[in-house]
Amino acid sequence: MARQTADTLAWLRSSPPPEELVEAYPQEWLQVRRDFHEILERDDAEEIKSYMTRMSRPAAEPAGRARPQAARLTAEVRRQMAVHLLKQAILSASTGVTAGRVRFNLVNGYVAQRLLFRRGLDRKPVSLRAFRLLWPLLRQRRLLMPLVQPKGIWCFYSRPLITRLAALIGDRSCLEIAAGDGTLARFLTDAGVRITATDDHSWSDTITFPETVLEQDARTALRVHRPEVVVCSWPPAGNPFEQHVFTTPSVQCYVVIGSRHEASSGNWAAYRAQRDFDLVLDEELSRLVLPPEVEQAVYVFTRTAAG
Incomplete structure (x- = not known):
């Protein structure tokens, strides 16, 4: 059991994608999601800020004694799940996309492709002049990051x-x-x-x-x-x-x-x-x-x- 817990902690240190976390720990996911939405519903800016700061780094060990490995595992699973929820909330607030499958229409897709990529998802250095001219004209610009982030493109x-x-x-x-x-x-x-x-x-x-x-x-x-x-x-x-x-x-x-x-x-x-x-x-x-x-x-x- 100790070996299995150590292997799981090593897996967590590799920052696994949220889908794998949810599949491996469905009950922890339900609890974290419930706690997260309760905090958002209270709409307390200081509480949200404190929560974001606390979840952005691994929990400190208790003073004077080492935390049991099983407890460390649970804490890290919950922390990583909370981080994914926070990132999703921030992305939704900044892009307007909250759920569901999103796709560019033909015109928006063509302009975004020519502006940002050489071919496929191969990015190119973006002309700032062209970006400032064309970006405001893209009515679906809020969909860009939700579409490309699953492919490892964050900016x-x-x-x-x-x-x-x-x-x-x-x-x-x-x-x-x-x-x-x-x-x-x-x-x-x-x-x-x-x-x-x-x-x-x-x-x-x-x-x-x-x-x-x-x-x-x-x-x-x-x-x-x-x-x-x-x-x-x-x-x-x-x-x-x-x-x-x-x-x-x-x-x-x-x-x-x-x-x-x-x-x-x-x-x-x-x-x-x-x-x-x-x-x-x-x-x-x-x-x-x-x-x-x-x-x-x-x-x-x-x-x-x-x-």
């Missing part, structure tokens, strides 16, 4: 964003962790950045990993490549790997593209616990991540002189 990168990031990185060695399909690294490579894309390939059921994305977990990649700059686009909320960025001596700068909502992306516990980097929400870079309705954010961590 789109404008050409000016790539230019600014390339300038920020300069000639320093760069590593992308949790790179997914390698889109960001590909764009930065084309802009002249020396970057290596890595991912543990744990999402192979939804993402097609090209050969350019090395199969390495973040901790291994940081140790092997010893980068000066690290980038990560939409790291999972409460993930177990970002903490290793801050303990890697070679890293001078860490750039995170994610959400303004702590429950949607990033390991905020690690962000707050580290002491060697200054954190800045770069509003100028944030405006260059698309689409704006999802409230994108770019966080830049810079190592301090003391660190």
